[in-house]
Amino acid sequence: MKSSNVSRRDLLIGSSALVAGAAFSTKVLSAAPPASAITSQLIDAAKKEGKVVWYTSVDLPLAEKVAKSFEAKFPGIAVRVERSGAERVFQRIGQEYASNIHAVDVANSSDAAHFIVWKKQNLLEAYLPEDVAKFYPAEHKDPDGTFASFRVWVCIIAYNTNLVKKEEAPKSFADLLDPKWKGKIVKAHPGYSGTIMTATYQMQRDLGWGFFEKLAAQNIMQVQSSADPPKRLALGERAVMADGNEYNIFQIKEKGGPVEPVYATEGSPLIVGPTGMFKAAPNPNAAKLFCNYSFTPECQQVIIDIGGLRSMHPQTKEKEGRTPFKDIKVMKDDPAAVEKMGDEIKAHYSKLFHV
Amino acid sequence: MTTEMSASSARLGFGFDASRPVLYAVAAVLCVLIVLPLSWLLLYSVTDAQGHLTLGNFYRLFTESSFYDPLVTTFIIATTSAILCCAIAAPMGWLVARTDLPFSGVIRALVTASFVTPPFLGAIAWELLAAPNSGLLNKVYRALTGAEQDQHLLNIYTLEGIIFVISCYTFPYVFVLVANSLDRTPGELEDASSILGGGRWYTARRVTIPLVLPALLAGGLVAFLQAMTLFGSPAILALPAGFHTMTTKIWSLFQYPPKPELAAAASLPLLVLTVLLLRAERMILGRRGYSVVGGKYGAPRLIPLRRWRWPAFVLCLVVLLNPVFLPYAALFNAAFSPVATTFLTFHNATLQNIHFVLFELSAASLALKNTVILGTTTATVGTIIALIIAYVTARQAVAGHRMLGFLATAPIAIPGIVLGVGLFLSYTRPPFVLYGTLWILLIAFVTIALPSAYQQLQAAFRTIHPELEDASRILGATRLRSLWQITAPLLRTGVIATWCFIFVGVMRELSAAIILFTSETKVISVLIYDLNESGDLGAISVIGLGMLLITFSVVIAVNRIPGFGTVRFRT
Numbered sequence: 001m002k003s004s005n006v007s008r009r010d011l012l013i014g015s016s017a018l019v020a021g022a023a024f025s026t027k028v029l030s031a032a033p034p035a036s037a038i039t040s041q042l043i044d045a046a047k048k049e050g051k052v053v054w055y056t057s058v059d060l061p062l063a064e065k066v067a068k069s070f071e072a073k074f075p076g077i078a079v080r081v082e083r084s085g086a087e088r089v090f091q092r093i094g095q096e097y098a099s100n101i102h103a104v105d106v107a108n109s110s111d112a113a114h115f116i117v118w119k120k121q122n123l124l125e126a127y128l129p130e131d132v133a134k135f136y137p138a139e140h141k142d143p144d145g146t147f148a149s150f151r152v153w154v155c156i157i158a159y160n161t162n163l164v165k166k167e168e169a170p171k172s173f174a175d176l177l178d179p180k181w182k183g184k185i186v187k188a189h190p191g192y193s194g195t196i197m198t199a200t201y202q203m204q205r206d207l208g209w210g211f212f213e214k215l216a217a218q219n220i221m222q223v224q225s226s227a228d229p230p231k232r233l234a235l236g237e238r239a240v241m242a243d244g245n246e247y248n249i250f251q252i253k254e255k256g257g258p259v260e261p262v263y264a265t266e267g268s269p270l271i272v273g274p275t276g277m278f279k280a281a282p283n284p285n286a287a288k289l290f291c292n293y294s295f296t297p298e299c300q301q302v303i304i305d306i307g308g309l310r311s312m313h314p315q316t317k318e319k320e321g322r323t324p325f326k327d328i329k330v331m332k333d334d335p336a337a338v339e340k341m342g343d344e345i346k347a348h349y350s351k352l353f354h355v
Numbered sequence: 356m357t358t359e360m361s362a363s364s365a366r367l368g369f370g371f372d373a374s375r376p377v378l379y380a381v382a383a384v385l386c387v388l389i390v391l392p393l394s395w396l397l398l399y400s401v402t403d404a405q406g407h408l409t410l411g412n413f414y415r416l417f418t419e420s421s422f423y424d425p426l427v428t429t430f431i432i433a434t435t436s437a438i439l440c441c442a443i444a445a446p447m448g449w450l451v452a453r454t455d456l457p458f459s460g461v462i463r464a465l466v467t468a469s470f471v472t473p474p475f476l477g478a479i480a481w482e483l484l485a486a487p488n489s490g491l492l493n494k495v496y497r498a499l500t501g502a503e504q505d506q507h508l509l510n511i512y513t514l515e516g517i518i519f520v521i522s523c524y525t526f527p528y529v530f531v532l533v534a535n536s537l538d539r540t541p542g543e544l545e546d547a548s549s550i551l552g553g554g555r556w557y558t559a560r561r562v563t564i565p566l567v568l569p570a571l572l573a574g575g576l577v578a579f580l581q582a583m584t585l586f587g588s589p590a591i592l593a594l595p596a597g598f599h600t601m602t603t604k605i606w607s608l609f610q611y612p613p614k615p616e617l618a619a620a621a622s623l624p625l626l627v628l629t630v631l632l633l634r635a636e637r638m639i640l641g642r643r644g645y646s647v648v649g650g651k652y653g654a655p656r657l658i659p660l661r662r663w664r665w666p667a668f669v670l671c672l673v674v675l676l677n678p679v680f681l682p683y684a685a686l687f688n689a690a691f692s693p694v695a696t697t698f699l700t701f702h703n704a705t706l707q708n709i710h711f712v713l714f715e716l717s718a719a720s721l722a723l724k725n726t727v728i729l730g731t732t733t734a735t736v737g738t739i740i741a742l743i744i745a746y747v748t749a750r751q752a753v754a755g756h757r758m759l760g761f762l763a764t765a766p767i768a769i770p771g772i773v774l775g776v777g778l779f780l781s782y783t784r785p786p787f788v789l790y791g792t793l794w795i796l797l798i799a800f801v802t803i804a805l806p807s808a809y810q811q812l813q814a815a816f817r818t819i820h821p822e823l824e825d826a827s828r829i830l831g832a833t834r835l836r837s838l839w840q841i842t843a844p845l846l847r848t849g850v851i852a853t854w855c856f857i858f859v860g861v862m863r864e865l866s867a868a869i870i871l872f873t874s875e876t877k878v879i880s881v882l883i884y885d886l887n888e889s890g891d892l893g894a895i896s897v898i899g900l901g902m903l904l905i906t907f908s909v910v911i912a913v914n915r916i917p918g919f920g921t922v923r924f925r926t
Binding site for chain 1: 504694889
């Protein structure tokens, strides 16, 4: 993690902004742009463009809900959601930009490391929504104003309440290695999911690869997206999920689904999903408007209430019945390290799990 | 003789023989379609990430178990599926075409239905049915036997499960080839056998079966190659099962950072194997080609099944439970029930999935539009190209026709996903910057459709004796004119069937599309794959059923399905 040259240094400053509680350099190389409010000029310009293309890895029904709430507030601007796993979103944008195709307006990823790469490649527009400037804590916004934490959540264990009694449920990652769970665990894949990528980094750092080696011997069911294990759990296809989105579990549970979250005693991996817009956005004004809207208390309350996500906007309210964010023991996130170690993590994982 | 003919007809003033320019143009198109991406693949397979020449990719391929294991798995899957397909489809094809099986038209239509079902959709439906714990069939099993919660009858997430699902949606290839060939086999040869004292079964054994053998072998081969290069079903079932096939392995090599050089190397064994198999087929068949449609033959004879008529019919229906009835029921259940694998009742029925797809899923309408545009254009362009090539090779019209035939068959050996990469490499740089447009998908789909379209039409040509064309040529028509006036009408059914084949193929295609799509050029198959990734099974079911509806409407509108399902009332 030594800064050997200027660009790496930029990178570190950009990334460390996301590291909660990290003691990072206060020296800011370039100032953030002035904060921008939603003005009537911006709305008019956006309406002329008429649409915005949002690449995201957030669970699809929620993404469409956010899109619909935007369309209701700003009629005449259609949002097209392009949803797939974060690693595939990243691959897609890379592939498109390499061929000079600029289709994406706004991106939201569950692997914060992607924003480090995009920023390094000078693809991101510096655009600072008013709410981000005024309300978001420093560790949740890029000092250069190219991205901020649209959503925060944890990657958790959960179980199906029809199949597992509360007192028998696992309480920690170590519990998952109990032979009684053999063949009963579902788990997502770091090669497709940004959440799992981030989580795998934190878990191998804190628990060691030995944990995954033993988990691989548990005959797990491997799926791709971190949104999938909660759904398999709800179907009753497996009794326990080793990782997956807390927010999907909330959604299912609050609709009466038979699932229950578990916050592992070792700590749950912390996932941060930033949003930012691209310099070459085909609909630049609509992109700005959408970015800006994303961080308003209104939109943030939507992702909390409907989505089950956590918000860094202090004006939002947590929903009753969910464990407050401050009471959850989380592992420390480190997007810069994920950016560096990503390939290694995928390779090691594939070796252990054979897929 | 050919040249003399053209020369003489030109002299006689019946018009310029435009066949040559057309043929050379087609050859040029084929070269661009196939040689270009293949060259890029070859080049990539022998270079490392820095662009230096190396054989290191192949070394890794055959020494690292992460590459070697999928290769073996793929071979097992392809072989077993091909055998299974032949074992089921050949008797069914015979029952439908040559016996007095009741409602044979219905059976044909149901086989069409399984052909029209995209394999990835079938795989998802079978997840709903036979996932070990949540699968509907396993729930029924537990309810009936009182078995424990963690006991199951079926587990789709296994090698056997994948072979089963692949066979479900590959056997129609064999069925169609066998049934069509039997449809065309003339009664005269069998009559001759009967007149000479051969009984019905003797005739079947000594005349009919040998006549249909080329079609069966071709069918087995197509099934093998389909199973080998299929991406959709393994992509959905192999990952949860915890192993890779060659195609899913290759797909995983395109995860960031992409390793196209390894993917290219990994696809070459598949290419080599296919070439060898095609050669082997030719050696086995030797010169055993049969011209069975001439100017003077009659309709085939039907074998009475007597008391076996209804048991045979029921047997066919039982077979068709697997690719059609059960999966469709599962999709229907998932589309309207609140949780995908909860049994639908009047009390829990919901329209939430339909509402989501119609009013919330913002990518759906564009994907639908793209798919329909691509389906119709690919089918039209592909049929025309395949028709020309089939003619050239069947009639050996120009020097180098073998090469054309080989080029047209070659894409079958290239997994769609690898072709996708080859095309991606070819068409993302000047002078052809097509990535991001529908054109690149059109090229991919035409290339993928070409082998089976070509083989189908070539088979159709082979059964039409050149004597009819020759008669036309002798009377002074040019090659193109005799083609248009004599051959084309005889081929009409075959051509329409090929058009439908390609259209359906586009609906089924996922593997190349998943590399080549952009957000503006997404197709329905990719949309379904994306939905599957995050486990939105209800939405998939709605889109899947809608997609089947569209496919059926188009296929029925175009032709009332000759070759498959024209309900033929026979007595």
